[in-house]
Amino acid sequence: MAKSNLLRMDNMGIVVESLDEAISFFGEIGLKLEGRAKIEGEWAGRVTGLGDQQVEIAMMVTPDGHSRLEISRFLSPPVVADHRLAPVNTFGYLRVMFAVDDIDELLARLLKRGAQLVGEVVQYEDSYRLCYIRGPEGLLIGLAEQLGKK
Numbered sequence: 001m002a003k004s005n006l007l008r009m010d011n012m013g014i015v016v017e018s019l020d021e022a023i024s025f026f027g028e029i030g031l032k033l034e035g036r037a038k039i040e041g042e043w044a045g046r047v048t049g050l051g052d053q054q055v056e057i058a059m060m061v062t063p064d065g066h067s068r069l070e071i072s073r074f075l076s077p078p079v080v081a082d083h084r085l086a087p088v089n090t091f092g093y094l095r096v097m098f099a100v101d102d103i104d105e106l107l108a109r110l111l112k113r114g115a116q117l118v119g120e121v122v123q124y125e126d127s128y129r130l131c132y133i134r135g136p137e138g139l140l141i142g143l144a145e146q147l148g149k150k
Contacts, residue, residue, distance in 0.1 A: 011059070011068035012096055016137050019073040023058050025136045028113060029098055029106065031060035031069060050077055062098075069096065084138035088118075095132065097142030103129050106143065110135070123147075 016022045023033055040054040054075040061068050088094060100106050103121060110133060111117070118132035118140070129145045 009067070011070045012093075013070040013072060014096070014139060015072045015074060015079060016139070017073065018136065019056055019058055019071060021136045022071045022139075023060065025110075025113060025115075026060050026069060026071070028109060029141075030063055030100075032063070034059040034061045034068065053077060084140075085134075086140075088132065088140065095140035095142050097144055100143050100145050103131065103143050103145035107131065107133070115141075 014022070019036075023036075027033065036056070036058045038054065038056050040052075042052050044055070045051040045053045056073045056075065058071045059068055060071065083090065083092065083094070086094065107115075107117070107121065114136075116134045118134060121129055121131040123129050126147055128147060131143050133141050133143065135141045
Protein backbone atom coordinates (compact mmCIF):
# COMPACT_ATOMS: atom_id res chain seq x y z
CA MET A 1 0.00 0.00 0.00
CA ALA A 2 1.34 3.43 -0.93
CA LYS A 3 2.07 5.96 1.79
CA SER A 4 -0.73 8.45 2.31
CA ASN A 5 -0.24 12.10 3.20
CA LEU A 6 -3.85 12.37 4.38
CA LEU A 7 -4.20 13.59 7.95
CA ARG A 8 -8.00 14.06 8.25
CA MET A 9 -11.02 15.51 6.49
CA ASP A 10 -10.96 19.15 7.56
CA ASN A 11 -14.44 20.38 6.67
CA MET A 12 -17.42 20.19 4.33
CA GLY A 13 -18.66 23.35 2.65
CA ILE A 14 -22.23 24.48 2.05
CA VAL A 15 -23.28 27.66 0.21
CA VAL A 16 -26.42 29.42 1.49
CA GLU A 17 -28.35 32.66 1.05
CA SER A 18 -28.81 33.35 4.78
CA LEU A 19 -25.76 32.74 6.95
CA ASP A 20 -27.63 33.67 10.13
CA GLU A 21 -30.46 31.19 9.47
CA ALA A 22 -27.99 28.39 8.68
CA ILE A 23 -25.90 29.10 11.79
CA SER A 24 -29.02 29.01 13.94
CA PHE A 25 -30.30 25.78 12.38
CA PHE A 26 -27.00 23.89 12.60
CA GLY A 27 -26.62 25.23 16.14
CA GLU A 28 -29.94 23.53 16.96
CA ILE A 29 -28.45 20.25 15.69
CA GLY A 30 -25.55 20.77 18.10
CA LEU A 31 -22.73 22.38 16.12
CA LYS A 32 -20.96 25.33 17.74
CA LEU A 33 -19.94 28.48 15.90
CA GLU A 34 -16.15 28.45 15.85
CA GLY A 35 -15.67 31.65 13.88
CA ARG A 36 -17.18 34.00 11.31
CA ALA A 37 -15.33 36.15 8.81
CA LYS A 38 -15.49 37.95 5.49
CA ILE A 39 -13.01 36.59 2.97
CA GLU A 40 -12.26 38.73 -0.04
CA GLY A 41 -9.69 39.61 -2.56
CA GLU A 42 -7.69 38.26 -5.41
CA TRP A 43 -5.74 35.77 -3.23
CA ALA A 44 -8.96 33.94 -2.28
CA GLY A 45 -10.09 33.87 -5.88
CA ARG A 46 -6.86 32.15 -6.87
CA VAL A 47 -7.82 29.23 -4.62
CA THR A 48 -11.44 28.97 -5.83
CA GLY A 49 -10.88 29.99 -9.45
CA LEU A 50 -13.54 32.71 -9.09
CA GLY A 51 -11.26 35.73 -9.42
CA ASP A 52 -11.90 38.74 -7.17
CA GLN A 53 -14.47 37.35 -4.74
CA GLN A 54 -16.25 38.38 -1.56
CA VAL A 55 -17.70 35.70 0.69
CA GLU A 56 -18.90 35.59 4.27
CA ILE A 57 -18.10 32.33 6.02
CA ALA A 58 -19.03 30.71 9.30
CA MET A 59 -17.08 27.72 10.57
CA MET A 60 -19.09 25.39 12.77
CA VAL A 61 -17.62 22.48 14.71
CA THR A 62 -19.11 19.28 16.10
CA PRO A 63 -19.09 18.76 19.89
CA ASP A 64 -16.15 16.32 19.66
CA GLY A 65 -14.08 18.95 17.82
CA HIS A 66 -13.22 16.59 14.95
CA SER A 67 -15.58 17.70 12.16
CA ARG A 68 -16.37 21.12 10.76
CA LEU A 69 -18.97 22.61 8.46
CA GLU A 70 -17.97 25.71 6.51
CA ILE A 71 -21.09 27.69 5.64
CA SER A 72 -20.57 30.32 2.94
CA ARG A 73 -22.61 33.22 1.60
CA PHE A 74 -21.18 34.58 -1.64
CA LEU A 75 -21.51 38.33 -2.12
CA SER A 76 -19.58 38.30 -5.40
CA PRO A 77 -19.40 36.79 -7.86
CA PRO A 78 -23.06 35.77 -7.79
CA VAL A 79 -24.08 32.16 -7.29
CA VAL A 80 -24.49 30.42 -10.67
CA ALA A 81 -26.35 27.18 -9.85
CA ASP A 82 -28.84 25.95 -7.27
CA HIS A 83 -28.94 22.27 -6.30
CA ARG A 84 -30.62 22.66 -2.91
CA LEU A 85 -33.83 20.90 -3.84
CA ALA A 86 -32.19 18.13 -5.88
CA PRO A 87 -33.20 14.58 -4.95
CA VAL A 88 -30.75 12.29 -3.15
CA ASN A 89 -29.77 10.50 -6.39
CA THR A 90 -28.32 13.67 -8.00
CA PHE A 91 -24.66 13.72 -9.08
CA GLY A 92 -22.21 15.63 -6.91
CA TYR A 93 -21.97 16.52 -3.24
CA LEU A 94 -25.45 16.50 -1.90
CA ARG A 95 -25.85 16.12 1.82
CA VAL A 96 -24.17 16.05 5.17
CA MET A 97 -25.08 13.41 7.78
CA PHE A 98 -24.85 13.82 11.53
CA ALA A 99 -24.69 11.10 14.17
CA VAL A 100 -27.17 12.00 16.91
CA ASP A 101 -28.07 10.47 20.26
CA ASP A 102 -31.88 10.86 20.09
CA ILE A 103 -33.27 11.18 16.58
CA ASP A 104 -36.91 11.59 17.70
CA GLU A 105 -36.19 14.44 20.12
CA LEU A 106 -33.95 16.30 17.65
CA LEU A 107 -36.35 15.75 14.76
CA ALA A 108 -39.23 17.21 16.80
CA ARG A 109 -37.16 20.35 17.53
CA LEU A 110 -36.04 20.74 13.90
CA LEU A 111 -39.57 20.29 12.53
CA LYS A 112 -40.69 23.15 14.80
CA ARG A 113 -37.97 25.27 13.15
CA GLY A 114 -39.34 24.56 9.67
CA ALA A 115 -37.41 21.43 8.68
CA GLN A 116 -39.30 18.92 6.55
CA LEU A 117 -38.96 15.16 6.75
CA VAL A 118 -38.04 13.88 3.27
CA GLY A 119 -39.30 10.31 3.65
CA GLU A 120 -39.66 8.69 7.03
CA VAL A 121 -37.51 7.62 9.95
CA VAL A 122 -36.44 4.04 9.21
CA GLN A 123 -34.53 1.41 11.14
CA TYR A 124 -31.62 -0.40 9.48
CA GLU A 125 -31.33 -3.84 11.06
CA ASP A 126 -30.48 -3.51 14.77
CA SER A 127 -27.84 -0.87 14.01
CA TYR A 128 -29.30 2.55 13.13
CA ARG A 129 -32.38 4.71 12.87
CA LEU A 130 -32.00 7.09 9.93
CA CYS A 131 -33.81 9.91 8.15
CA TYR A 132 -33.28 12.76 5.73
CA ILE A 133 -34.68 16.22 6.33
CA ARG A 134 -34.75 19.42 4.33
CA GLY A 135 -33.30 22.16 6.50
CA PRO A 136 -32.82 25.87 5.85
CA GLU A 137 -33.10 26.78 2.17
CA GLY A 138 -33.96 23.18 1.30
CA LEU A 139 -30.55 21.77 2.27
CA LEU A 140 -30.55 17.97 2.53
CA ILE A 141 -29.39 16.78 5.95
CA GLY A 142 -29.14 13.21 7.20
CA LEU A 143 -29.58 12.16 10.83
CA ALA A 144 -28.41 8.79 12.15
CA GLU A 145 -28.94 7.35 15.63
CA GLN A 146 -26.84 4.31 16.43
CA LEU A 147 -28.85 1.74 18.36
CA GLY A 148 -27.63 -0.11 21.41
CA LYS A 149 -24.91 2.44 22.27
CA LYS A 150 -26.71 4.51 24.92
